[in-house]
Amino acid sequence: MSDITAPDITTIAICSTALGAIMCIAMLLSWFKDGRPGTRSWLFAPFGIAVPAGILLTYPDVLPGPWGLLLGWYFLTVVYGAAWTAARVLGGRRPQVMAVLLPCTAVLVFTATIGADSHMPDLRMLPRVLLFTAFNGLAAREFGRLRSPRLPSATTLYWIFTAFFLFDLARSPFSLWLAAPFGPKEPEVWSIALFNFLLVLEGSLLAMFVTALGREQQAEQNYRLASIDPLTGIGNRRALEERLNMLEQNAASAPGRQTVLAVLDIDHFKAVNDQMGHAFGDTVIAGAAKTAENVFGTGNVFRVGGEEFAAIIRAPDDEACIAQAETMRTRFAAHPHGSGPASRTCTISIGLARLDTAPDHGAAFKAADRALYMAKRLGRNKAIMLDSTPAEHMPPEPARLGEKPA
Structure with missing residues (x-):
């Protein structure tokens, strides 16, 4: 049948x-x-x-x-x-x-x-x-x-x-x-x-x-x-927190490489907004996010404040991490925002701290924030790396990210 x-x-x-x-x-x-x-x-x-x-x-x-x-x-x-x-x-x-x-x-x-x-x-x-x-x-x-x-x-x-x-x-x-x-x-x-x-x-x-x-x-x-910042399309502070927690849990999964947290802040951003308008300021912020993603990789950059960003850098050593930060700084400084007579360039300051030697990512964030504060105090448009362990003779850190010189 x-x-x-x-x-x-x-x-x-x-x-x-x-x-x-x-x-x-x-x-x-x-x-x-x-x-x-x-x-x-x-x-x-x-x-x-x-x-x-x-x-x-x-x-x-x-x-x-x-x-x-x-x-x-x-x-x-x-x-x-x-x-x-x-x-x-x-x-x-x-x-x-x-x-x-x-x-x-x-x-x-x-x-x-x-x-x-x-x-x-x-x-x-x-x-x-x-x-x-x-x-x-x-x-x-x-x-x-x-x-x-x-x-x-x-x-x-x-x-x-x-x-x-x-x-x-x-x-x-x-x-x-x-x-x-x-x-x-x-x-x-x-x-x-x-x-x-x-x-x-x-x-x-x-x-x-x-x-x-x-x-x-x-x-x-x-x-x-x-978890996404609507202006730039990158992760926000919530997404950064999750990524840092994940990195803490998988700290031993990438031997031979180290992880650095970078905190970035556009220099004199308030003056840019006042002189060029908020729409232009949004263009600068979006440009910074795009440049950072090109340098540090998609998914490694987060917007944590108005003109402030954080980035995760994975590289073999400190020099390679600093080199990436320098690449970001120089590319952003060379990129004109806007067009015609309304175009202008901006600069960015970067503070870095190692995540894998910090007691927790909160300590690394504070160290990177202090490094950023130091870069601002030393003239801006700089990338500075500090140890993640709190030191006695550091410049006074701001109460929170964002309370620093523009």
Whole structure:
């Protein structure tokens, strides 16, 4: 027997159809509730396609000849492809509709032609199982790319699809001999029950954790927005604090390199604002952030005040760290802001202190702040590095970053 008959698959099809319909309706309601975002429309596609698949597998006689069962299995393979598409969309990647439809259609043609040959009935199920395996593996890869501490549901979905991928991969060689619906042989109670259970299980888990993942992604986006400075697009003080905490926890992960905290302040910024206007001042701040990112690297620069920045420098020794700070200082001083007669250059002062020798990053920040204060007192447009250990004969430090000479 090459395909399961309608009575044999009634339980499976009814469960699949009911689950698909319920989940599709739930996803649609959530979609409307959230303002119908375009990306979310793909999330209910697997459940929506499961509905015609279940109907055709339950009532194949609605179409003439074998086409009811053939198209029912066709839509079931598309369901797995739609799950992969939903995973891509959740990861911010473009859907690959033709990459789903073309292999599914090819399998349909195969089962309707070569697979229908009375001498080769055992080959019908193998290409379907291979498609299930491929789509589960691709979905697992997409969710694997999303894994992060802030998205635990992505990790769970990765392992769910990996488990189903491994199961389908393991059963692929046996799809020539297993009982239907796992293979071409006569269906048995265990095969019907197991196939039914796996369909319901995978669909339920997908719906549950995809919904949770959507909430986690929204929370992560809100968190990122709260950690980004809107003017410059770099991290703010909150992001700096997290980065410093992370560096403290992984202090021994980069042998042979040292970590330095740099505090930067645009010189005479109040005069620039007064003379050129606040819009020009914003241009100078944005230019400083861009130059700093080019020198210190994206993700290593943070805006901690009006015209004040902090940067993380990773280099083999003190000289290399100071050289990076000097590169930042000279590049910024040489860069004109504005255009025409309204353009002008500005300078920046930099204080540095080693993070890896400081008792904590608070002490390193204070030391870098003192170095910056000293650079201001010594004429500005300088980069000075101080020891992170508080010294007795340092210039008096300001009460907080920002209370220093302009």
